[in-house]
Amino acid sequence: DVKVTQSSRYLVKRTGEKVFLECVQDMDHENMFWYRQDPGLGLRLIYFSYDVKMKEKGDIPEGYSVSREKKERFSLILESASTNQTSMYLCASRRDGNTGELFFGEGSRLTVL
Amino acid sequence: RKEVEQDPGPFNVPEGATVAFNCTYSNSASQSFFWYRQDCRKEPKLLMSVYSSGNEDGRFTAQLNRASQYISLLIRDSKLSDSATYLCVVIRYGQNFVFGPGTRLSVLP
Numbered sequence: 001d002v003k004v005t006q007s008s009r010y011l012v013k014r015t016g017e018k019v020f021l022e023c024v025q026d027m028d029h030e031n032m033f034w035y036r037q038d039p040g041l042g043l044r045l046i047y048f049s050y051d052v053k054m055k056e057k058g059d060i061p062e063g064y065s066v067s068r069e070k071k072e073r074f075s076l077i078l079e080s081a082s083t084n085q086t087s088m089y090l091c092a093s094r095r096d097g098n099t100g101e102l103f104f105g106e107g108s109r110l111t112v113l
Numbered sequence: 114r115k116e117v118e119q120d121p122g123p124f125n126v127p128e129g130a131t132v133a134f135n136c137t138y139s140n141s142a143s144q145s146f147f148w149y150r151q152d153c154r155k156e157p158k159l160l161m162s163v164y165s166s167g168n169e170d171g172r173f174t175a176q177l178n179r180a181s182q183y184i185s186l187l188i189r190d191s192k193l194s195d196s197a198t199y200l201c202v203v204i205r206y207g208q209n210f211v212f213g214p215g216t217r218l219s220v221l222p
Contacts, residue, residue, distance in 0.1 A: 102159070
């Protein structure tokens with residue numbers, strides 16, 4: 001079974017804090033993604049990575065950065081958290097060339113006070 | 114206008130009912146189409162792909178109309194376990210998945 005593991009299920013941070021969300025997948029997938037999910041807006045793509053050390057901006061990259069130093073790990077960084085970044089963050093991975101199936105982690109619910 | 118639109122519901126149906134969800138997409142360059150299912154407080158999971166010729170998986174039937182840029186999902190003989198949010202997903206530019214906001218289904222005993 002593919003497993004995508006997100007380091008924290010629930011986080012509470014203060015405005016201005018730096019936040020790291022970690023994601024690890026165990027199936028040697030080339031592609032990894034970070035989404036945020038908000039009611040009525042669905043999942044929106046923040047950043048994605050085709051392979052190690054590669055990263056591409058998604059639809060809403062402002063206020064976020066990412067790191068992919070190893071193939072299995074894709075980190076999302078909020079340099080200075082703001083209240084409008086309160087959301088559910090979902091990491092996903094996919095084998096390159098397998099177009100349809102994204103494997104998601106269980107999500108990290110971030111609250112910024 | 115959102116790139117992928119769905120009726121948010123909720124759809125409340127009795128067990129055994131047939132229910133249909135619709136989805137429209139605005140980008141004619143969209144290449145591939147899928148339905149994902151998301152249970153309450155869980156992550157989304159792939160339900161089925163959607164092919165131009167239409168495809169069926171047990172009680173689920175998916176259809177695509179490229180000319181109208183419209184995708185549908187039909188669930189026959191609804192079960193309580195079908196209660197979830199159904200997400201319409203479109204792939205554009207070969208890589209980016211675009212998710213609709215989802216349609217919530219509650220199957221009632």
